[in-house]
Every structure is written in structure tokens, then in C-alpha cells.
Amino acid sequence: MSGPEPVRIVIVGAGVSGSGVAAGLVRAGAAGGFSATVDLVDPRPSLGAGLTYAPGGDPRHRVNVPSVRMAAVTGRTGEEGAEEDFHRWCLERGVLEADPAGWSEGLHYPARSEFGRYLDERLRSLFAAPGPVRVTHRRDRAVAAHRRGAGHGKGFVVEMAGGDVAEADALVLCTGNPPPELPGVLAALRGHPRVVADPWAPGALDGVARDDRVLIVGTGLTMGDVVSTLLGRGHRGPLTALSRHGLVPRPRPSGQAASWADFTADPPTRISDLLRRARAAVAAAHRAGRPWTDVLESLRLQNGALWSALPPDERRRFQRHLRVWWDAHRFQAAPQVARLVEAAQADGRLAVLAGRLVAACAEEGASGGLWVVHRPRGGDDLVGRGYDALVNCTGAGHGAAFGRNAVLAGLAAQGLIRPDRLGLGIEVDGRGRALDAAGRPVPGLFVVGPPTRGSLGEVVGASEIIPHALGVADALTADALPAAALTGGGRPAATAIPRRTAPTSPARSGSR
Ligand SMILES: Cc1cc2nc3c(=O)[nH]c(=O)nc-3n(C[C@H](O)[C@H](O)[C@H](O)COP(=O)(O)OP(=O)(O)OC[C@H]3O[C@@H](n4cnc5c(N)ncnc54)[C@H](O)[C@@H]3O)c2cc1C
Missing domain, CATH: 3.50.50.60 (FAD/NAD(P)-binding domain)
Structure with missing residues (x-):
């Protein structure tokens, strides 16, 4: 007797974001949740590397987090095997010996291209393992996407530059960082x-x-x-x-930052209050003999909750006055x-x-x-x-993403996606679903990674992207897909993308 039809999912972009979603779906399938075929569309040869960790990059371009703290795309932080997975891989492959200049104060900062090589290797073996979720890397560029039939809920048709067409019950946009715009x-x-x-x-x-x-x-x-x-x-x-x-x-300090301040219990709704509280926390940290980076770590881990508490004008104020200071300390x-x-x-x-x-x-x-x-x-x-x-070197040109990426331009022209209010990317709801021109979530259409930062806060470093990607994989299995695809593991509860809160122990995942 044949089982239910697998759900068809197309993911546009196979960098950390897109590959992270695919990895989350494979794991959900292995846990008995559902079956799916996943087309991971990206013309680049590697999986996971995307623009940031592409092979052949200058070896002097290093990850800004030591190898022991880089996040693992194939597993959740804290899961068995996820901790220090990249560092173990570096040891196995002789990366550390081959690159003595990468050492600093007992920690190694490998070339970004090595992290890309690691991601590609791990993801390929994850996707090759048999299971109810089959992932195929389509070496192509998505140039257009539209809804199948009229109305919400009928899925999507995605057209490739090479002439292929893929039908999808759900579409996930993971198009990453657009190149800088010339001022x-x-x-x-x-x-x-x-x-x-x-x-x-x-x-x-x-x-x-x-x-x-x-x-x-x-x-x-x-x-x-x-x-x-x-x-x-x-x-x-x-x-x-x-x-x-x-x-x-x-400069990245060698010590592991440990979050210790909680700003989320009563999140400020004005940027001036947030700044005041952050300064007070830094002063208190100093008195307690702890570095300012511990407060920064709290803000980094809690940024999603803090961002969602700020009204649009206050977010704009942050962009105008504080963003540059935040970036210089955070990145x-x-x-x-x-x-x-x-x-x-x-x-x-x-x-x-x-x-x-x-x-x-x-x-x-x-x-x-x-x-x-x-x-x-x-x-x-x-x-x-x-x-x-x-x-x-003015940074990602998020404002121009709609104009430069044909698939985004086409979806925007159909009113299926819209820019967020700050012009930083694509507007999404708390679960990563794209909002249409009227501000309604579009069933089955998700966005993951840097283009969501205007809506969700900072989803920029690998350590923020991976939980976001895994959250969207959960959302896809929860309610964005036809019930027929569930193979007996039960429908997971619909959840918002997990908001990071202050951990009781130092966070192990890295951050850009
Ligand atoms: C220069 C640079 C250095 C960075 N260094 C670090 C670091 O050291 N540590 C850290 O944690 N973070 C770093 N980051 C942050 C980075 O944003 C994230 O770590 C992460 O790599 C972003 O992944 P992504 O998949 O969202 O985007 P990307 O890596 O940009 O990948 C997006 C992918 O989508 C594909 N794509 C786009 N449009 C289409 C289409 N229409 N059809 C098919 N494919 C498409 C592209 O080919 C690309 O492969 C860096 C960012 C940049 C720009």
C-alpha cells in the first residue's frame, strides 16, 4: 500500500539559511513527522557556503568566531554532536596545522572558505542518508515564481533560468545578502x-x-x-x-562572552530606554568585574524579543542613530x-x-x-x-534586493511579498511567513535569513540564522503543508520562531 504523497518544497538559495531549512526538514522527517521532496535551488556548487563561505575565497578572510564556537548547521546547539562539530572537523582535516596564522590566544579562526567546505561536506552526507525527506540540489537560478491557480493555498510554480519548472506546495526564500549598493x-x-x-x-x-x-x-x-x-x-x-x-x-575577545542581563522581562518600547538600560548594565557588569561583551551577548541573544517590542518609529530611530555603533561592537x-x-x-x-x-x-x-x-x-x-x-564596502544592499533578484521582483509585482517598513528586506510575520501586499501572511511562502532582519531583528550571523531556519522547518511541518503529508508522527504544534532569551550558561554557538 502506498503512503501519502510527499510534500513538495522548493527552497531558493542554498547558503546557511536555505541549507539550514533543508537540514531541519530532514531531521523532522527522520523523527517520523512527515515526508517531503525538497528542491534546494542555487547555481553555486557548494551546499551551505552561499556567498559568505564560498570556496576559493581569500584565505585571509577569516570567520570572526573561533572554530570551537561556530554554529553547526546540521543540528541544534546543545544537541549531541552539534557542539564543537566544526572544530572537530578542522582537526580531522588538518586545517589547524595547515594554517598556523589562524591561531590567536589558543583559539583558531579558520578561513571562511574552510567553514564552507565543512558545511558542504556535512550537508551532503546528511542529505544522502535515506529517509522520508529527499533533498536535491538543483544547480540553477530561480527567475520567477507564481501561485498555482487563483487564491491562497494552492502552492507555487517556480521557473528556473535553465528552463526547468518546479511545482511546490511550499516555497522558502533564502536569497541572502544582496551585494552592496553604490551610495x-x-x-x-x-x-x-x-x-x-x-x-x-x-x-x-x-x-x-x-x-x-x-x-x-x-x-x-x-x-x-x-x-x-x-x-x-x-x-x-x-x-x-x-x-x-x-x-x-x-577585535573579538578571546574569552567566551556569557549573557547575564535580562532585558526581555519588561522590554523597552523606546530606543532611548533600551540604551539607558544597556549602559546601566555595562556599568553594573564593570562593578562586578565582568566585561561589556557580556551585556552585548545578552542583547544579541535577546534581540528578537527586543526588536519585536519596538514600534516602527523606534526601530527607525535605531537604524538612524544607533545602528552604526551597534554594528561596530557587535560584528x-x-x-x-x-x-x-x-x-x-x-x-x-x-x-x-x-x-x-x-x-x-x-x-x-x-x-x-x-x-x-x-x-x-x-x-x-x-x-x-x-x-x-x-x-x-557599505554592506549588504538589502534595499535593492527586490530590484536585483528576478524571483523577488516577480513575487513583489504579484503582491505576494512586500518590503518591510525599514526597507531592509522582506516583511514576514513572527513565524517567518511572507506578508502579502495587504499585510496578510501567505500560506506556504516563507523567508529565512538576512532579508527578514527588518521584521525579526538581527538574523545575520550564522548563530542567529540557524535557529531561525530550524524554526521555519518546524513551521513548515506544522501547518503550512497539507495534512495528508503527515506520516503518523502527528502534526507538530504551530509555533512562533524561537526567540532567544538569556541562557543560564554561556551560549555555545558563535556569532558574527
Ligand atoms: C562578507 C561576509 C562575511 C561574513 N562573515 C561571517 C562570519 O564570519 N561569521 C558569521 O556568523 N556570519 C558571517 N556573515 C553573515 C552571513 O550573513 C551569514 O553567516 C550567512 O552566511 C548568510 O547565509 P544566507 O544563506 O542567508 O545567505 P548567502 O550566503 O548570501 O546565500 C544566499 C544564496 O542564495 C542564492 N540565491 C540568491 N538568489 C537566488 C535565486 N534567485 N535562485 C537561486 N539561488 C539564489 C545565492 O547564490 C547564494 O548562494 C558574513 C556575511 C558577509 C556578507
């Missing part, structure tokens, strides 16, 4: 051969010559990557990094990168400036260079300088 003031330089608009593209810096005067716009972690690549290959020309506040990422640099940036500043190879870009143009004549004007922070004077190359 408006640099618009005249779009397409200029000396402007690197997307520093994440393979070989993006190949056109930068050793003696070039380079302007790096943005001073966050991507600036650290760019400086590491350029100096690592012997760059001799002056490097200038410019951002509004000139804040560079804090810490691997010690090797932090030391290099510090040393380069000390010996004059790198100048980090605080100021606002005012104008830019291509220089006339044979030089082929660029002329860029900025206003130093707190001053009225304008400073104009010539550069030979400009690298745009």
Missing part, C-alpha cells in the same frame, strides 16, 4: 573601471594595482577583508577608509584582521577617516583616476583628494 553620491562613477562596486564578487580587487591610492568607502568588516587582501598581496599605495563615524569593528573582527588594521593605521599604510562623502567624479586626462570630496565629521570644510581606485 547615491557615487552614482556618476557607476560602471567606472576604477570603481569596485561589489567587493564580494570573485576577483573583485584584481584590477587594483600595487601602488594605487585606494579609497575604501565603509569601515566595517568588509573593509577589514579588503585591507587583508590588499596588504596580504603586497599593496604599497596609501589606503584610506572613510565612513560617517570612522568606527572600525572591535567583531577576527583578531588577525583587527591586528592588521590597527598595525596598518599605526604605520601609516591605512588612514581611517570620519566624514561624509559629498561629491565624486572621474578625473579628466590620461590619469584615469577619481576625484572624491568629503566633509570631515564635525567640520565645515570640504576635502578633495585624488584616488586611483575606489572600493565600495
Whole structure:
């Protein structure tokens, strides 16, 4: 006697987010929950690596969390086998011996591409194991998606660039971090051969010559990557990094941060109250002999609950005034990168400036260079300088995701998804379901990962994405799918995506 038809699920994007959902579904199937066929659509060859941990990346681009603390995509933190899984893999594969520069204070910060290799290997063996959930990696790009038939609840049709079409009962969008957008003031330089608009593209810096005067716009972690690549290959020309506040990422401390403050019992509804309470907690931590990073860890773990308590205007206020400070403290640099940036500043190879870009143009004549004007922070004077190359390190261009990704553009045009109110990505409800143009959840349409940060708070580092992805896998098995697919394990209760709260012991998962 044949069983119920397996549910058909299409996941667009096979980075940490998409692969995390697929891994959660495989585990739910193994637990006796349901059966499904899962198409994991991504033109990239690796599973899990996505843009961030892609093979062939510069080995100087390191994970900013030591190997012992990187989250495992195949299991929940705290589950048997999940703890220190990446570190064990590194030991087995000789990654640590082969990369002595990765050590700092007894901890190892491997190349990001090694984490990608680890994810690919683990996920392939998880997906190859027999079970009621079958995952297929489709090496293709989804270019369009629409609902099958009229009305909600009839599933989706997904079209691929290669001409294939996949039918799905549920569709999960895991399209990740869109490349940075060139700031408006640099618009005249779009397409200029000396402007690197997307520093994440393979070989993006190949056109930068050793003696070039380079302007790096943005001073966050991507600036650290760019400086590491350029100096690592012997760059001799002056490097200038410019951002509004000139804040560079804090170095990752070697000690494991331990959350100890609880902001969620009575979550503030104003950003000024949250700031006041965070400052008081840092002062109290200091008196108790604990580092400020313990308070940051509390905020990181509780950010989903804190974000959902803030009304839209307060979220906007956070974006406008606090985001830059939060990012510089929260997204810490691997010690090797932090030391290099510090040393380069000390010996004059790198100048980090605080100021606002005012104008830019291509220089006339044979030089082929660029002329860029900025206003130093707190001053009225304008400073104009010539550069030979400009690298745009302004962070993921979430605002442009709808325009650049055909599948998102098409879904938005049909009113099946809409931008969140801050323009950071795709609006979702507390369970990760996309909201349509009228603000109603679309049955069977989910979004996971960085595009949800405007709605859910920070879903950016692997350690936040994985619980989110597993939560959506639970939601998919709970109520987004036809009851016929359940094979006897019972329908799991519908749950909101788990909100992280202060753990009683130090969190073991890493964070970007
Ligand atoms: C440069 C950089 C460095 C980072 N370093 C760290 C770190 O050290 N530690 C950490 O915890 N976090 C880090 N992060 C944070 C990062 O956001 C997450 O860790 C995570 O990798 C994001 O995974 P993702 O799957 O959501 O997105 P991505 O890795 O961007 O993957 C999205 C995937 O979707 C695919 N895709 C998009 N559109 C389509 C389509 N239409 N059809 C098919 N496929 C599609 C893409 O090809 C891509 O493979 C870093 C982020 C960046 C940008």
C-alpha cells in the first residue's frame, strides 16, 4: 500500500539559511513527522557556503568566531554532536596545522572558505542518508515564481533560468545578502573601471594595482577583508577608509562572552530606554568585574524579543542613530584582521577617516583616476583628494534586493511579498511567513535569513540564522503543508520562531 504523497518544497538559495531549512526538514522527517521532496535551488556548487563561505575565497578572510564556537548547521546547539562539530572537523582535516596564522590566544579562526567546505561536506552526507525527506540540489537560478491557480493555498510554480519548472506546495526564500549598493553620491562613477562596486564578487580587487591610492568607502568588516587582501598581496599605495563615524569593528575577545542581563522581562518600547538600560548594565557588569561583551551577548541573544517590542518609529530611530555603533561592537573582527588594521593605521599604510562623502567624479586626462570630496565629521570644510581606485564596502544592499533578484521582483509585482517598513528586506510575520501586499501572511511562502532582519531583528550571523531556519522547518511541518503529508508522527504544534532569551550558561554557538 502506498503512503501519502510527499510534500513538495522548493527552497531558493542554498547558503546557511536555505541549507539550514533543508537540514531541519530532514531531521523532522527522520523523527517520523512527515515526508517531503525538497528542491534546494542555487547555481553555486557548494551546499551551505552561499556567498559568505564560498570556496576559493581569500584565505585571509577569516570567520570572526573561533572554530570551537561556530554554529553547526546540521543540528541544534546543545544537541549531541552539534557542539564543537566544526572544530572537530578542522582537526580531522588538518586545517589547524595547515594554517598556523589562524591561531590567536589558543583559539583558531579558520578561513571562511574552510567553514564552507565543512558545511558542504556535512550537508551532503546528511542529505544522502535515506529517509522520508529527499533533498536535491538543483544547480540553477530561480527567475520567477507564481501561485498555482487563483487564491491562497494552492502552492507555487517556480521557473528556473535553465528552463526547468518546479511545482511546490511550499516555497522558502533564502536569497541572502544582496551585494552592496553604490551610495547615491557615487552614482556618476557607476560602471567606472576604477570603481569596485561589489567587493564580494570573485576577483573583485584584481584590477587594483600595487601602488594605487585606494579609497575604501565603509569601515566595517568588509573593509577589514579588503585591507587583508590588499596588504596580504603586497599593496604599497596609501589606503584610506572613510565612513560617517570612522568606527572600525572591535577585535573579538578571546574569552567566551556569557549573557547575564535580562532585558526581555519588561522590554523597552523606546530606543532611548533600551540604551539607558544597556549602559546601566555595562556599568553594573564593570562593578562586578565582568566585561561589556557580556551585556552585548545578552542583547544579541535577546534581540528578537527586543526588536519585536519596538514600534516602527523606534526601530527607525535605531537604524538612524544607533545602528552604526551597534554594528561596530557587535560584528567583531577576527583578531588577525583587527591586528592588521590597527598595525596598518599605526604605520601609516591605512588612514581611517570620519566624514561624509559629498561629491565624486572621474578625473579628466590620461590619469584615469577619481576625484572624491568629503566633509570631515564635525567640520565645515570640504576635502578633495585624488584616488586611483575606489572600493565600495557599505554592506549588504538589502534595499535593492527586490530590484536585483528576478524571483523577488516577480513575487513583489504579484503582491505576494512586500518590503518591510525599514526597507531592509522582506516583511514576514513572527513565524517567518511572507506578508502579502495587504499585510496578510501567505500560506506556504516563507523567508529565512538576512532579508527578514527588518521584521525579526538581527538574523545575520550564522548563530542567529540557524535557529531561525530550524524554526521555519518546524513551521513548515506544522501547518503550512497539507495534512495528508503527515506520516503518523502527528502534526507538530504551530509555533512562533524561537526567540532567544538569556541562557543560564554561556551560549555555545558563535556569532558574527
Ligand atoms: C562578507 C561576509 C562575511 C561574513 N562573515 C561571517 C562570519 O564570519 N561569521 C558569521 O556568523 N556570519 C558571517 N556573515 C553573515 C552571513 O550573513 C551569514 O553567516 C550567512 O552566511 C548568510 O547565509 P544566507 O544563506 O542567508 O545567505 P548567502 O550566503 O548570501 O546565500 C544566499 C544564496 O542564495 C542564492 N540565491 C540568491 N538568489 C537566488 C535565486 N534567485 N535562485 C537561486 N539561488 C539564489 C545565492 O547564490 C547564494 O548562494 C558574513 C556575511 C558577509 C556578507
